[in-house]
Amino acid sequence: MSMSGLPFDDFRALLRELPGPDTRALVAARERDKQLTKPAGSLGRLEEIAFWLAAWSGRQPAVNRPLVAIFAGNHGVARHGITPYPPSVTQQMVENFAAGGAAINQICAAYDLGLKIFDLALDYPTGDITSEAALSERDCAATMAFGMEAIAGGTDLLCIGEMGIGNTTVAAAINLALYGGEAEDWVGPGTGSHGEMLERKIAAVKQAVAFHKDHLSDPLEVLRRLGGREVAAMAGAILACRVEKIPVLIDGYVATAAASILKAANPAALDHCLIGHVSAEPGHLRAIEKLGKTPLLALGMRLGEGTGAALAAGIVKAAAACHSGMATFAQAGVTTAGQPVPHQH
Numbered sequence: 001m002s003m004s005g006l007p008f009d010d011f012r013a014l015l016r017e018l019p020g021p022d023t024r025a026l027v028a029a030r031e032r033d034k035q036l037t038k039p040a041g042s043l044g045r046l047e048e049i050a051f052w053l054a055a056w057s058g059r060q061p062a063v064n065r066p067l068v069a070i071f072a073g074n075h076g077v078a079r080h081g082i083t084p085y086p087p088s089v090t091q092q093m094v095e096n097f098a099a100g101g102a103a104i105n106q107i108c109a110a111y112d113l114g115l116k117i118f119d120l121a122l123d124y125p126t127g128d129i130t131s132e133a134a135l136s137e138r139d140c141a142a143t144m145a146f147g148m149e150a151i152a153g154g155t156d157l158l159c160i161g162e163m164g165i166g167n168t169t170v171a172a173a174i175n176l177a178l179y180g181g182e183a184e185d186w187v188g189p190g191t192g193s194h195g196e197m198l199e200r201k202i203a204a205v206k207q208a209v210a211f212h213k214d215h216l217s218d219p220l221e222v223l224r225r226l227g228g229r230e231v232a233a234m235a236g237a238i239l240a241c242r243v244e245k246i247p248v249l250i251d252g253y254v255a256t257a258a259a260s261i262l263k264a265a266n267p268a269a270l271d272h273c274l275i276g277h278v279s280a281e282p283g284h285l286r287a288i289e290k291l292g293k294t295p296l297l298a299l300g301m302r303l304g305e306g307t308g309a310a311l312a313a314g315i316v317k318a319a320a321a322c323h324s325g326m327a328t329f330a331q332a333g334v335t336t337a338g339q340p341v342p343h344q345h
Ligand SMILES: O=C(O)c1ccc[n+]([C@@H]2O[C@H](COP(=O)([O-])O)[C@@H](O)[C@H]2O)c1
Pocket: 082, 083, 084, 085, 162, 163, 164, 165, 166, 167, 168, 169, 189, 190, 191, 192, 193, 251, 252, 253, 254, 255, 279, 280, 281, 284, 302, 303, 304, 305
């Protein structure tokens, strides 16, 4: 997209004019569903998923090129001792993804999903959100635009994942800014912060939101000040999918925080998205409820790296396959529900 005026202007315009669902494809899917060889409604949520795919892809439900995108970033706030792992682990895990050794690699192989990793200036952590903005407006907008390019190679279902030591602190700060409440409502263990480390994490989130408090009514300012590069890129990718008619599965606590920025800017902005899995991170369910969504899976995972979304992609693939592959009653010569058969004694 071309950048004109202030760096955020194009995103603000895009967020105001988001395309709606394709009602023709939605009606066609509802009609087809009625004819499939199953009792009406018997595929439960799989039917809803098929309708959602139709509405937001604009065609008969199909998942032929599912893709997991992992965005990786590093965070200045990590210097406060708020996470048990050093920021160098972000780069090391990026290498592990490339070598095929991470959990997400195995899930992608098991479910036949593509995987792309986008590492975002890992040697240059974002600003420490407790005392400065994470990103300049120019950097934030450029990173959102970069995220929009994640789908350039083509996909028909995007799973949004991330990797970034310290980013559950950033996600908690975003949620506190967007939704209020107490820092304790939004801060959880992340990779394993407990005791004094968890107290420092809570203090950092409080301090960050207090420091930026006069600038948090604008969701893009929340992203720029309290977010990070992978968070901005995820927001951009979700937005690009809306424009390109690509349904989206959102992963855990951090990916949901990125999505929440868009929802705060336009209440309809996440209608093309489902939450793949509710993380064990305690604030995740609360954040999902704020979005008015119901996660597809609850497996007690708290890994990130797109794993929850990727597992849910298996269900979405199955929903599309049922909808598009099943025979109709007429094709299979199966009798439809009609008048009740007289009761025989
Ligand atoms: O997405 C989640 O629900 C989630 C919950 C806990 C941890 N993570 C991952 O753990 C990393 C951030 O944890 P932390 O403790 O360093 O903030 C980052 O790489 C995330 O992908 C992710």
